[in-house]
Amino acid sequence: MQLNLVTKTTFYRKLLRTFLSQGFSLSKSNLTLGHFHTSLPVMADTSEAGKIAAANKAVDENIKEGQVVGIGSGTTIVFAVKRIAERNKVENLNLICIPTSFQARQLINDHGLTLGSLETSPDIDVAIDGADEVDSDINLIKGGGGCLMQEKIIASCAKELFIIADTRKNSEVLGTSWKKGIPIEVLPMAYRPVQLKIAQLLGGKPLLRMASQKAGPVVTDNGNFLIDWQFEGKHDWYDVDRILHNVPGVIETGLFLNMTKTVYFGTPDGQVIIKSKKN
Numbered sequence: 001m002q003l004n005l006v007t008k009t010t011f012y013r014k015l016l017r018t019f020l021s022q023g024f025s026l027s028k029s030n031l032t033l034g035h036f037h038t039s040l041p042v043m044a045d046t047s048e049a050g051k052i053a054a055a056n057k058a059v060d061e062n063i064k065e066g067q068v069v070g071i072g073s074g075t076t077i078v079f080a081v082k083r084i085a086e087r088n089k090v091e092n093l094n095l096i097c098i099p100t101s102f103q104a105r106q107l108i109n110d111h112g113l114t115l116g117s118l119e120t121s122p123d124i125d126v127a128i129d130g131a132d133e134v135d136s137d138i139n140l141i142k143g144g145g146g147c148l149m150q151e152k153i154i155a156s157c158a159k160e161l162f163i164i165a166d167t168r169k170n171s172e173v174l175g176t177s178w179k180k181g182i183p184i185e186v187l188p189m190a191y192r193p194v195q196l197k198i199a200q201l202l203g204g205k206p207l208l209r210m211a212s213q214k215a216g217p218v219v220t221d222n223g224n225f226l227i228d229w230q231f232e233g234k235h236d237w238y239d240v241d242r243i244l245h246n247v248p249g250v251i252e253t254g255l256f257l258n259m260t261k262t263v264y265f266g267t268p269d270g271q272v273i274i275k276s277k278k279n
């Protein structure tokens with residue numbers, strides 16, 4: 001069957017709509033339908049290749065035998081733990097891994113790595129973690145997955161923190177790509193006054209984070225609630241962090257200021273861009 005270009009495009013669009021409306025997703029391979037071999041756009045998660053590339057490079061460049069390693073939380077850290085486990089099988093790295101969350105503890109255990117704690121290993125050589133957004137000064141927003149407090153403690157105990165992310169997280173100014181706000185961990189009994197005080201002191205919208213598969217709010221690994229402070233415009237993040245910490249009931253913020261010098265950003269085609277800060 002011969003189809004001209006316009007007819008072909010319309011046909012493929014309809015086909016794609018029908019597929020998606022039926023709940024199908026497209027894999028990396030092109031579709032072959034009868035004698036039509038289409039070149040439909042690839043619908044795979046393009047951020048995954050970047051996450052893997054960043055994780056692999058950060059692990060290969062920074063994890064060495066005998067270290068105490070802080071293991072972050074989120075979707076990107078999963079690839080770093082996989083890489084650490086692969087290398088561990090071959091190189092017997094003899095690491096002690098300190099988790100930043102329930103998820104991180106499961107990852108460490110599931111990959112046969114040695115689980116440690118701050119009680120027995122308070123001096124961490126290297127921590128690896130993800131981020132929700134990184135600005136030009138390498139300040140970070142973290143806590144999109146609700147794990148900011150233990151992450152910040154582990155990062156503060158580490159000689160070096162390396163951040164891994166796909167390039168969507170790379171911004172000049174915080175709030176450019178991450179629109180969900182600054183995550184703030186709060187004591188449950190204080191959440192309402194904290195919301196009111198944040199609105200009064202900083203403006204914007206301090207929203208209580210609600211759970212999606214449970215009625216009510218998200219409860220962190222530490223038994224607390226989260227407020228996402230949605231803001232507009234540019235801010236002095238050191239001022240904002242100080243103001244937030246002065247509100248009684250605020251336990252920790254997802255602003256990671258001056259905590260890392262190196263971020264590995266993976267591109268959709270698997271390249272890695274390193275963003276670094278001089279002393």
Ligand SMILES: O=C[C@H](O)[C@H](O)[C@H](O)COP(=O)(O)O
Pocket residue numbers: 072073074075076077129130131132142143144145146147148151
């Ligand atoms: O609470 C979650 C953590 O701060 C994550 O490290 C952060 O949200 C980045 O997660 P992901 O690697 O899934 O983008």
